Amino acid sequence: xxxxxxxxxxxxxxxxxxxxxxxxxxxxxxxxxxxxxxxxxxxxxxxxxxxxxxxxxxxxxxxxxxxxxxxxxxxxxxxxxxxxxxxxxxxxxxxxxxxxxxxxxxxxxxxxxxxxxxxxxxxxxxxxxxxxxxxxxxxxxxxxxxxxxxxxxxxxxxxxxxxxxxxxxxxxxxxxxxxxxxxxxxxxxxxxxxxxxxxxxxxxxxxxxxxxxxxxxxxxxxxxxxxxxxxxxxxxxxxxxxxxxxxxxxxxxxxxxxxxxxxxxxxxxxxxxxxxxxxxxxxxxxxxxxxxxxxxxxxxxxxxxxxxxxxxxxxxxxxxxxxxxxxxxxxxxxxxxxxxxxxxxxxxxxxxxxxxxxxxxxxxxxxxxxxxxxxxxxxxxxxxx
Ligand SMILES: Cc1ncc(COP(=O)(O)O)c(C=O)c1O
Numbered sequence: 001x002x003x004x005x006x007x008x009x010x011x012x013x014x015x016x017x018x019x020x021x022x023x024x025x026x027x028x029x030x031x032x033x034x035x036x037x038x039x040x041x042x043x044x045x046x047x048x049x050x051x052x053x054x055x056x057x058x059x060x061x062x063x064x065x066x067x068x069x070x071x072x073x074x075x076x077x078x079x080x081x082x083x084x085x086x087x088x089x090x091x092x093x094x095x096x097x098x099x100x101x102x103x104x105x106x107x108x109x110x111x112x113x114x115x116x117x118x119x120x121x122x123x124x125x126x127x128x129x130x131x132x133x134x135x136x137x138x139x140x141x142x143x144x145x146x147x148x149x150x151x152x153x154x155x156x157x158x159x160x161x162x163x164x165x166x167x168x169x170x171x172x173x174x175x176x177x178x179x180x181x182x183x184x185x186x187x188x189x190x191x192x193x194x195x196x197x198x199x200x201x202x203x204x205x206x207x208x209x210x211x212x213x214x215x216x217x218x219x220x221x222x223x224x225x226x227x228x229x230x231x232x233x234x235x236x237x238x239x240x241x242x243x244x245x246x247x248x249x250x251x252x253x254x255x256x257x258x259x260x261x262x263x264x265x266x267x268x269x270x271x272x273x274x275x276x277x278x279x280x281x282x283x284x285x286x287x288x289x290x291x292x293x294x295x296x297x298x299x300x301x302x303x304x305x306x307x308x309x310x311x312x313x314x315x316x317x318x319x320x321x322x323x324x325x326x327x328x329x330x331x332x333x334x335x336x337x338x339x340x341x342x343x344x345x346x347x348x349x350x351x352x353x354x355x356x357x358x359x360x361x362x363x364x365x366x367x368x369x370x371x372x373x374x375x376x377x378x379x380x381x382x383x384x385x
Contacts, residue, residue: 006132006133006135009132010129010132010133011129013125013126013129018036018339018343018349018351019034019036019037019349021343021349022034022036022343022349025343025347030347031347032343032347032348032349033347033348033349033368033372033375033376033379034349034365034368035348035349035350035364035365035366035368035373035376036349036350036351036363036365037349037365037367037368038172038237038242038322038323038365038367039236039237039240039242039367040237040240040292040295040296040322040367041240041367041368041369042240042288042291042292042295043240044239044240044241044244044277044281045239045240045241045280045281045284045285045288046280046284046285046288047280047281047283047284047285047288048235048239048241048244048277048278048280048281048285049277049280050280050284051276051277051279051280051283052273052274052276052277052280054276055272055273055276056273061271061272061273062272063268063269064268064269064270064271064272064275065269066260066263066264066268066269067093067094067095067256067260067263067269068093068094068095068248068269068270068275069095069269069272069275069276069279070090071279072095072246072275072276072278072279072282073090073093073095074090075278075279075282075283076088076093076095076248076250076282077089077090077093078282079233079282080093080231080250083204083205083215084215084216084217084218084231084250085215085217085218086215086217086224088224088250089224089253091253091256091257092224092225092250092251092252092253092256093248093249093250093256094248094249094256094259094260094263095246095247095248095269095270095275095278096234096246096247096248096249096259096263096270097245097246097247097267097270098234098236098242098245098246098247099200099202099232099233099234099236099247100126100130100247101247101263101267102232102234102247102248102249102259103126103127103130103198103200103232104130104133104134105249105259105262105263106164106198106230106232106249106251106255106259107130107131107133107134107136108134108259108262109255109258109259109262110163110164110196110255111131111134111135111136111163111164112135112163113135113136114135114136114137114161115136115137115161115162115163116136116137116138116139116159116161116162116163117131117136117137117138117139117162117163117164117165117166117198118139118141118154118157118158118162118164118165118166119131119138119139119140119141119166119357120140120141120143120149120154120165120166120167120168121140121141121142121143121149121356121357121358122143122147122171122173122174122325122353122356122357122358122361123140123166123168123356123357124168124172124173124200124356125355125356127166127168128140136163137161139157139159139162140357141153141154141157142357143357143358145314145316145327146316147171147174147176147316147325148176148178148179148182151182151185151186151189154186154189155189158193158195162193162195163195163196164195164196164197164198164230165186165190165195165196165197165198166198166200167183167186167197167198167199167200168199168200168202169183169199169200169201169203169204169213169214170203170204170206170207170211170213170318170319170320170321171320171321172202172203172321172323173323173325173351173353173356173358173361173363174316174318174323174324174325175300175318175319175320175321175322175323175324175325176316176318176319176320177207177211177212177213177319177320178214179214180212180214180219183214183216183219184214184218184219187216187219187220187229188219188220190228190229191220191222191227191228194228195228196228196229196230197216197228197229197230198230198232199216199229199230199231199232200232201213201231201232201233202232202233202234202236202237202238202247203237203238203320203321203322204233204238204320205238205289205293206237206238206292206293206296206320206321206322207293207319207320208293208296208297208300208318208319208320209319211319211320213320216229216231217229217231224250224251224252225252225253225254226252227252228252229251230249230250230251230252230255231249231250231251232247232248232249233247233248233250234246234247234248235247235278235281235282237321237322238289238292238293239281239285239288239289239292240288240292241277241278241281244274244277244278245270245274246270246274246275246277246278296322296366296367298370299322299366299367299368299370299373300318300322300324300366302366302370302373302374303324303364303366303373303377304317304324306373306374306377306378307324307326307364307377310326310377310381311330311385312330312331313326313327313328313330313331314326314327315327322365322366322367323363323364323365323366324363324364324366325353325356325358325361325362325363325364326361326362326364327360327361328353328360328361328362329359329360329361331384332360333359333360334354334359335352335353335354335358335359335360335361335362336352336354338350338352338362339351339352339362341383342362342380342383345383346379346380346382346383347379348376348379348380350362350363350364351363364376
């Protein structure tokens with residue numbers, strides 16, 4: 001078999017590989033605790049279930065419009081107005097298979113061969129590979145210990161080939177919520193330099209302890225069509241609806257038209273069942289978000305308490321999402337080896353920081369049941385100290 005060179009250059013997702021290994025250890029009866037997972041254990045919102053069942057009962061499960069149903073795009077219009085302070089036109093919106101397909105189709109639409117996309121470490125594992133699949137070159141800006149990169153480091157990474165900068169706020173894997181000054185300086189910089197700023201806001205409602213998320217649109221008065229902001233969001237994380245696979249992009253019409261063209265020639269519109277489910281969540285699920293956030297707030301506190309007096313482990317307090325990214329380099333410079341050691345010896349799944357451009361760190365999710373968080377950190381302490 002002759003697989004293409006381009007495809008061979010793509011790495012597989014380390015989080016999915018670890019989850020597979022954890023599943024097989026669980027099947028062997030080992031007491032695995034999964035701190036590697038990127039989804040909360042909530043029930044899907046009632047509105048999502050009702051709308052999906054109602055659509056099923058019509059027995060009309062046909063092709064959906066490529067860019068999304070008018071009702072869901074209207075609900076995304078309302079959502080964007082409420083959370084971002086800006087009402088996009090319907091033509092500024094496309095519904096995709098999760099936020100992942102939004103990101104992939106944005107890169108396919110924007111990148112000419114060899115053009116660069118700046119990623120800020122720590123970055124989400126899939127970004128560099130997605131950029132490569134689209135024929136682009138990921139350029140990584142390393143992170144200082146504060147985990148908030150400096151604007152001057154980002155500026156220094158810009159070349160004539162730079163097409164876009166990607167900001168994920170709140171951040172996976174660190175949980176960092178970027179301060180307003182940073183976000184607005186980045187928005188202004190991209191506008192001046194005519195670089196797209198892709199803002200992955202998939203965790204934007206999961207915030208704790210008074211941390212504030214900043215809408216990109218609140219940092220500019222340029223219209224959506226004339227501007228260079230590209231917003232990615234969806235129901236996977238804030239509504240705990242990962243399996244529905246519904247995300248969306250809000251951006252300039254020209255970009256949305258191109259993404260629609262690509263989607264029309266590849267996957268077509270997202271399944272009508274999932275679109276109806278997302279519609280139910282957006283219309284009726286505000287309380288579900290609040291209760292998920294409250295659970296995550298409590299879990300986060302447990303995690304911070306458990307890590308609080310862990311000798312040698314340094315931690316930037318996370319303000320959002322459901323991850324922490326402690327520096328474990330005192331216990332091993334090679335994070336992949338450390339994660340493997342923890343999985344094989346105390347059956348705790350973690351994700352090596354190397355997957356996010358942060359060697360020496362481990363990403364720990366706090367989406368599992370509270371008792372497991374405490375027990376997992378107890379086991380890690382026992383084996384490392
Ligand atoms: C930062 C970030 N963006 C996008 C995604 C993908 O979201 P979806 O499941 O909606 O495709 C994830 C999922 O882990 C994520 O962490």
